[in-house]
Amino acid sequence: MKPVSIRLRLSLLISLLTLAIILVVSVVAYVELEESLLRNIDEILRATGEGIVATLDEHEDAAAREAEFRSIMGSGSSGDSVWCRIWVDGREESLFSSGLANHPRREPLLDLLPGEAPEVGESSFLSTADEIDRDEEHPYRVLWIRRVQGQEVVNVLVGRSSHYVSHELTEFYQLLLIVGASLTLLAFLVAPVLISWGLRPIAQAGAQLQAITHKSLKQQREPSEMTPELKPFMAALDDMLDRLDEAMRQQEQFIADAAHELRTPVAVIKSTLQTAQLQRRTVGEYEENIEETLQDVGRLEHLIEQLLSLARLETPDTLRESLDVRLDALLSETVGAFDARAAQRNGRVVFSEAPPTTVKGDENELRQLFGNLLDNALRHGPRGGTVRVTLANGTEDRVTVSVHDEGGQISPDTVVHLFDRFYRVDSSRSQASGGSGLGLAIAREIAHRHGGDIEITSNPQAGTVVSVSLPRG
Amino acid sequence: MRVLIVEDEVRLARNVAKALRETASFAVDISNDGEDGLHQALSNPYDLIVLDLMLPKVGGLDILARLRREGSRVPVLILTARDTTDDIIKGLNTGSDDYLTKPFDMGELIARCQALIRRHYDRPDPVVSVGELSVDTASRMVTFQGRPVMLPAMEYRLLEYLVQRAGQIVTKEEIVEHLYDFNAENFSNVVEVYISALRKKLDPGPAHRLIHTVRGQGYLVGETPQ
Numbered sequence: 001m002k003p004v005s006i007r008l009r010l011s012l013l014i015s016l017l018t019l020a021i022i023l024v025v026s027v028v029a030y031v032e033l034e035e036s037l038l039r040n041i042d043e044i045l046r047a048t049g050e051g052i053v054a055t056l057d058e059h060e061d062a063a064a065r066e067a068e069f070r071s072i073m074g075s076g077s078s079g080d081s082v083w084c085r086i087w088v089d090g091r092e093e094s095l096f097s098s099g100l101a102n103h104p105r106r107e108p109l110l111d112l113l114p115g116e117a118p119e120v121g122e123s124s125f126l127s128t129a130d131e132i133d134r135d136e137e138h139p140y141r142v143l144w145i146r147r148v149q150g151q152e153v154v155n156v157l158v159g160r161s162s163h164y165v166s167h168e169l170t171e172f173y174q175l176l177l178i179v180g181a182s183l184t185l186l187a188f189l190v191a192p193v194l195i196s197w198g199l200r201p202i203a204q205a206g207a208q209l210q211a212i213t214h215k216s217l218k219q220q221r222e223p224s225e226m227t228p229e230l231k232p233f234m235a236a237l238d239d240m241l242d243r244l245d246e247a248m249r250q251q252e253q254f255i256a257d258a259a260h261e262l263r264t265p266v267a268v269i270k271s272t273l274q275t276a277q278l279q280r281r282t283v284g285e286y287e288e289n290i291e292e293t294l295q296d297v298g299r300l301e302h303l304i305e306q307l308l309s310l311a312r313l314e315t316p317d318t319l320r321e322s323l324d325v326r327l328d329a330l331l332s333e334t335v336g337a338f339d340a341r342a343a344q345r346n347g348r349v350v351f352s353e354a355p356p357t358t359v360k361g362d363e364n365e366l367r368q369l370f371g372n373l374l375d376n377a378l379r380h381g382p383r384g385g386t387v388r389v390t391l392a393n394g395t396e397d398r399v400t401v402s403v404h405d406e407g408g409q410i411s412p413d414t415v416v417h418l419f420d421r422f423y424r425v426d427s428s429r430s431q432a433s434g435g436s437g438l439g440l441a442i443a444r445e446i447a448h449r450h451g452g453d454i455e456i457t458s459n460p461q462a463g464t465v466v467s468v469s470l471p472r473g
Numbered sequence: 474m475r476v477l478i479v480e481d482e483v484r485l486a487r488n489v490a491k492a493l494r495e496t497a498s499f500a501v502d503i504s505n506d507g508e509d510g511l512h513q514a515l516s517n518p519y520d521l522i523v524l525d526l527m528l529p530k531v532g533g534l535d536i537l538a539r540l541r542r543e544g545s546r547v548p549v550l551i552l553t554a555r556d557t558t559d560d561i562i563k564g565l566n567t568g569s570d571d572y573l574t575k576p577f578d579m580g581e582l583i584a585r586c587q588a589l590i591r592r593h594y595d596r597p598d599p600v601v602s603v604g605e606l607s608v609d610t611a612s613r614m615v616t617f618q619g620r621p622v623m624l625p626a627m628e629y630r631l632l633e634y635l636v637q638r639a640g641q642i643v644t645k646e647e648i649v650e651h652l653y654d655f656n657a658e659n660f661s662n663v664v665e666v667y668i669s670a671l672r673k674k675l676d677p678g679p680a681h682r683l684i685h686t687v688r689g690q691g692y693l694v695g696e697t698p699q
Contacts (some may be wrong), residue, residue, distance in 0.1 A: 267575035
């Protein structure tokens with residue numbers, strides 16, 4: 001199903017709301033109008049009824065009463081549209097009646113009394129409108145007063161046509177219907193325009209976001225142009241874009257560095273070979289060139305190896321399989337493999353014997369981790385220095401391996417960058433020191449994959465210590 | 474012509490130096506870090522500097538900016554592994570005259586170096602002619618009166634410098650500064666030996682002279698009556 005647009009949803013909502021409000025207002029207005037119209041009739045009826053009751057109290061004489069009744073009924077205020085009938089309970093004929101003859105339905109006050117009679121001593125208004133269909137041709141309203149007069153119960157019934165009321169109400173009802181429908185329709189038509197206007201900041205923000213490419217991630221959007229509601233949202237987006245930009249920048253830096261690292265040995269090899277080609281050389285010169293080229297190819301090979309291993313380590317993030325590895329044995333073996341390298345530099349590598357310690361992990365990766373650390377220590381430590389490897393059962397659940405060399409000239413600003421890929425203490429990419437600049441990055445990657453961590457401390461007194469902490473197996 | 478190579482890849486620098494010496498007869502100095510490179514560039518009158526960008530101590534662009542700020546007009550060719558268009562634009566806008574990315578072709582590098590030097594001496598034609606003498610600086614072919622003349626490297630180096638500056642008085646100090654790298658033993662009287670060797674090989678006859686001695690000032694190349 002196609003999703004309904006927000007604009008349509010809001011338009012419908014606004015239209016429904018408008019309709020509901022119009023309905024409520026209409027009902028209230030209608031009821032108010034009806035009440036006020038009926039109140040007018042009721043006042044005439046009450047005045048007439050009170051006049052009749054007063055006459056009943058004042059005059060004992062039937063003829064005088066009749067004259068008085070007639071004068072009340074004939075007075076301008078009531079007109080002939082007011083009917084009246086007075087009778088005593090239990091008697092058939094009326095004491096008095098007026099206006100009934102003119103009524104198109106001659107007996108409105110006799111047989112069609114709408115509703116129950118009031119209690120004796122009470123009075124009540126009754127209306128055909130309450131009972132009978134509003135479209136009835138001759139609706140009327142009556143005031144029925146029952147009171148005790150001597151021994152008898154006298155009924156006074158005063159009535160008036162309510163035709164005008166129902167006519168008014170019908171017209172008003174039609175008016176409400178037309179106005180209500182028009183307003184609802186108008187709301188439905190105008191709402192989309194208003195909503196578009198209301199949503200314009202979002203549309204503008206959307207346009208701004210649309211303009212973002214991977215090259216313009218960091219371009220700052222103009223905050224003053226933004227509505228306050230969108231500011232936190234856009235700020236969050238900006239934050240996200242900044243993080244993305246940083247990640248992309250790092251990635252670009254990595255690619256640039258990798259390109260540089262790969263190109264440099266190729267450039268050296270090419271220059272060696274092309275220079276050799278410039279003119280005829282002695283066998284000795286050719287041999288030297290071959291030797292140099294092989295060294296550079298070896299360097300390239302090592303770099304490619306390291307790059308591939310980094311790529312392999314980065315995906316997936318966690319170890320595929322993890323077995324028990326005897327860390328003490330692995331360290332002892334790795335240290336042994338570096339003996340010859342250390343001896344070349346008149347130095348040595350020492351591993352202080354440690355109790356059997358097991359960690360969970362990939363043996364090859366761990367060997368690579370500690371190999372890289374030893375390689376670094378030998379490369380950057382002082383000539384003839386001693387590299388010490390210690391295995392400490394730090395805490396309940398973690399073991400710590402430290403590789404200590406007697407160097408220690410790494411400044412704190414530099415230490416934080418040591419794990420960056422291709423970072424070298426000297427900004428030069430010269431490979432005179434022989435490292436690829438990836439060894440520590442790989443070491444950290446492996447440590448993290450094993451749920452461990454790695455850190456470096458360096459000071460001139462204590463030397464440089466690289467500590468790897470790993471969770472115990 | 475004297476060239477400075479500022480490049481921290483020792484072997485690469487050495488190869489480029491060797492190629493420039495052998496194929497272009499340039500005197501070449503090598504500097505393996507930025508600080509030393511800047512110092513050399515500021516203290517010697519090089520005809521060209523081949524500059525790497527990522528250098529220890531002082532970066533290549535910093536060296537370049539410093540040189541230009543000091544008013545140096547030396548042609549600079551940036552030779553680097555940084556190959557993005559942004560890098561190239563930045564390098565050229567910092568004041569370099571050319572930009573070549575690694576890995577590069579040695580022949581191309583040499584040709585570019587020679588082109589930059591020609592432009593520096595305002596002689597875009599690689600063949601420089603003075604009277605009956607013609608020197609093709611690209612192929613290092615020297616012909617005199619229609620006949621090819623074979624010259625040893627140092628003599629060619631001297632002749633090339635003198636003809637590039639034909640019509641101007643060239644002092645002995647200038648010759649020494651432009652023909653010897655800092656490893657060479659600078660005995661200025663050796664210059665006279667080479668001058669006289671050249672005069673013997675390039676003798677236009679009794680009525681004319683090609684290489685003149687301007688007493689107390691230096692030498693001048695130009696075929697004028699004796």
